Amino acid sequence: MNVGILGGGQLGWMTILEGRKLGYRFFVLDRNPKSPASRIADGWFPPEKVGEFSRICDVITYEFEHIEEEVLENLEGNVLPSVEALRIKKSRANEKGFLSRLGYPLPRFEVCRLENLEEAVRSVGLPVVVKAERLGYDGKGQYRVFSLKDLGKIRENHSEGESFVVEEMINFRAELSAVGVRDRRGRIKVFPVTQNVHEEGILLYNWTPESSVVEREVVGMVSGLMEDLSIVGLLAVEFFLTETGDVLINEFAPRPHNTGHYTLDGAYTSQFENLLRAITDLPLGSTKLKIPSGMVNILGLSLEDMELEEILSVEGTRLYWYGKEKRDRRKMGHVNVVAKDQETLKSKLHEVLRRIYQKEYSLP
Amino acid sequence: MNVGILGGGQLGWMTILEGRKLGYRFFVLDRNPKSPASRIADGWFPPEKVGEFSRICDVITYEFEHIEEEVLENLEGNVLPSVEALRIKKSRANEKGFLSRLGYPLPRFEVCRLENLEEAVRSVGLPVVVKAERLGYDGKGQYRVFSLKDLGKIRENHSEGESFVVEEMINFRAELSAVGVRDRRGRIKVFPVTQNVHEEGILLYNWTPESSVVEREVVGMVSGLMEDLSIVGLLAVEFFLTETGDVLINEFAPRPHNTGHYTLDGAYTSQFENLLRAITDLPLGSTKLKIPSGMVNILGLSLEDMELEEILSVEGTRLYWYGKEKRDRRKMGHVNVVAKDQETLKSKLHEVLRRIYQKEYSLP
Numbered sequence: 001m002n003v004g005i006l007g008g009g010q011l012g013w014m015t016i017l018e019g020r021k022l023g024y025r026f027f028v029l030d031r032n033p034k035s036p037a038s039r040i041a042d043g044w045f046p047p048e049k050v051g052e053f054s055r056i057c058d059v060i061t062y063e064f065e066h067i068e069e070e071v072l073e074n075l076e077g078n079v080l081p082s083v084e085a086l087r088i089k090k091s092r093a094n095e096k097g098f099l100s101r102l103g104y105p106l107p108r109f110e111v112c113r114l115e116n117l118e119e120a121v122r123s124v125g126l127p128v129v130v131k132a133e134r135l136g137y138d139g140k141g142q143y144r145v146f147s148l149k150d151l152g153k154i155r156e157n158h159s160e161g162e163s164f165v166v167e168e169m170i171n172f173r174a175e176l177s178a179v180g181v182r183d184r185r186g187r188i189k190v191f192p193v194t195q196n197v198h199e200e201g202i203l204l205y206n207w208t209p210e211s212s213v214v215e216r217e218v219v220g221m222v223s224g225l226m227e228d229l230s231i232v233g234l235l236a237v238e239f240f241l242t243e244t245g246d247v248l249i250n251e252f253a254p255r256p257h258n259t260g261h262y263t264l265d266g267a268y269t270s271q272f273e274n275l276l277r278a279i280t281d282l283p284l285g286s287t288k289l290k291i292p293s294g295m296v297n298i299l300g301l302s303l304e305d306m307e308l309e310e311i312l313s314v315e316g317t318r319l320y321w322y323g324k325e326k327r328d329r330r331k332m333g334h335v336n337v338v339a340k341d342q343e344t345l346k347s348k349l350h351e352v353l354r355r356i357y358q359k360e361y362s363l364p
Numbered sequence: 365m366n367v368g369i370l371g372g373g374q375l376g377w378m379t380i381l382e383g384r385k386l387g388y389r390f391f392v393l394d395r396n397p398k399s400p401a402s403r404i405a406d407g408w409f410p411p412e413k414v415g416e417f418s419r420i421c422d423v424i425t426y427e428f429e430h431i432e433e434e435v436l437e438n439l440e441g442n443v444l445p446s447v448e449a450l451r452i453k454k455s456r457a458n459e460k461g462f463l464s465r466l467g468y469p470l471p472r473f474e475v476c477r478l479e480n481l482e483e484a485v486r487s488v489g490l491p492v493v494v495k496a497e498r499l500g501y502d503g504k505g506q507y508r509v510f511s512l513k514d515l516g517k518i519r520e521n522h523s524e525g526e527s528f529v530v531e532e533m534i535n536f537r538a539e540l541s542a543v544g545v546r547d548r549r550g551r552i553k554v555f556p557v558t559q560n561v562h563e564e565g566i567l568l569y570n571w572t573p574e575s576s577v578v579e580r581e582v583v584g585m586v587s588g589l590m591e592d593l594s595i596v597g598l599l600a601v602e603f604f605l606t607e608t609g610d611v612l613i614n615e616f617a618p619r620p621h622n623t624g625h626y627t628l629d630g631a632y633t634s635q636f637e638n639l640l641r642a643i644t645d646l647p648l649g650s651t652k653l654k655i656p657s658g659m660v661n662i663l664g665l666s667l668e669d670m671e672l673e674e675i676l677s678v679e680g681t682r683l684y685w686y687g688k689e690k691r692d693r694r695k696m697g698h699v700n701v702v703a704k705d706q707e708t709l710k711s712k713l714h715e716v717l718r719r720i721y722q723k724e725y726s727l728p
Contacts, residue, residue: 017381
């Protein structure tokens, strides 16, 4: 079985590591032959060779959303999840519109152009989050706006004609997410819900809390949305749990997700293996939890910047190092953590955070 | 970090899959460039290029014992575990002699040449197991001898001057094993003991039973032997639990072991990752069990010979497919199994065995 992956980042890298166990061969399409997944694939293709790439692959999946339109148009064969799901996700306005039309609970929002920004902000009501329509991930192109003065920076960074989603700023009690998997016959499994903590728009750490009253609501929405998008593969959905106990959808992604990395060590089957099982017509693996687990991202640090020995001497930790060039706040790797119970898990996560970043964190 | 592996089989393959997570690069020395580990390594070397191989590697380990003497003699640099440990293991007579001198409990045995076989058999007393001194693994070169007539076959297959170990045949209640890991500073951890079932001298399946009264005895012997052999890396030890409750050492291997494959899904850290942590001076990972687990070997079957869909639809199963050419009774892959409790685990192992081999097995 030859599996193609659009994108060569760490999500593709982990998909390959997991998929090798199934005996599959992997081909990566990415501009960079030294990207994490390109380096360990059986073959690498630049975007210009999308035709050749397509022909060698029995099935193609993707590991990030921002794939050039020219590549999408020239893909041949079996792309899973569908390019349609990807196209909806590629535009924040489409994503919000799609969810809103189907009646999923969302923060109030408006779509506007740069020239109508103030109007949209007034209509939604301060404070708001303004998100550039395209190429927004890991907090890029996102602005927290508390007063109209804050719009100045957005006007500086962007040009007339650019589109934005203006969204009410949610005063959340917790950020949650769940990754679901759906196979070609429509069978669905959903991994346990995690609680996530972001820092400057980038996931810092997450863990599997004790199952809560909203678990059923979350699983229902993930399942419903997988059907609405006709997903074959993975769908990750991020939620806000509001102060009043409501669950609102923040965003979704039809691919492996940073908040699902814990599944490599904590779940019966990882998100990456289940993606491959789904798109290659193998039975979905169990999404049950083996043991309470969590993850800490390593942001903007090289191996030399850390005391690796100290970090890995915390019991139940494993390192995943992507081998990327260091950049400020870039996701360089992560540490998975497992522990026999919730309390131990939290104290270990705390310890790992402290040892990576050399400062104290107060965990929720 | 450049890690060299002598041998390109599935043990090397799994070591690479696990080691990629730590960001290491891997170089394999093996006659076959298409062996499982050679195919996924960063570089492959034939035995003739042992010098070049040595120079590129920061540390070298091995994944099987039967490495050509010429390779061992021409290795430069840091080989862990030591070549001395390997040399003891390469000869069954040395292995037995070493254990016996140090007072470890063993089945009674004698070492002899082909021409003195009958004498040795009489001295040990029928029934016995006769094992060729060298190149014996997976039941190769082993003979169960119930009467002197059975010696005819051995005389046919071997030549004068060849050496043998003649060993009392143990009427065992169970076969057990445990894999230990020891780092450069002498710190030791031992993975949980497993119960193993062989068929025609080859491991068929194993699992982690409830901890037993002999657990402490086994862990003590594994730890002691790691010190006696000055192991840096892994040591797997196989035991007989006799009808009378004694624990005897059957054999050892200073490398990853088939009976430790369950650690990939069942333990906090896998045997492969702990090998790498030990030889690259990272803190040893916890050897605790996350969840009851076991393994079934896939012997002599291709993917086409099996109903993979049926096998993987047993909850808690994962496939490891080595990508080797099919041969009679060859280890082609394995299925790891995890389950919430012992009873469920046993019934799942039974189900997986039945679905792979299309026949009934009675589990102990």
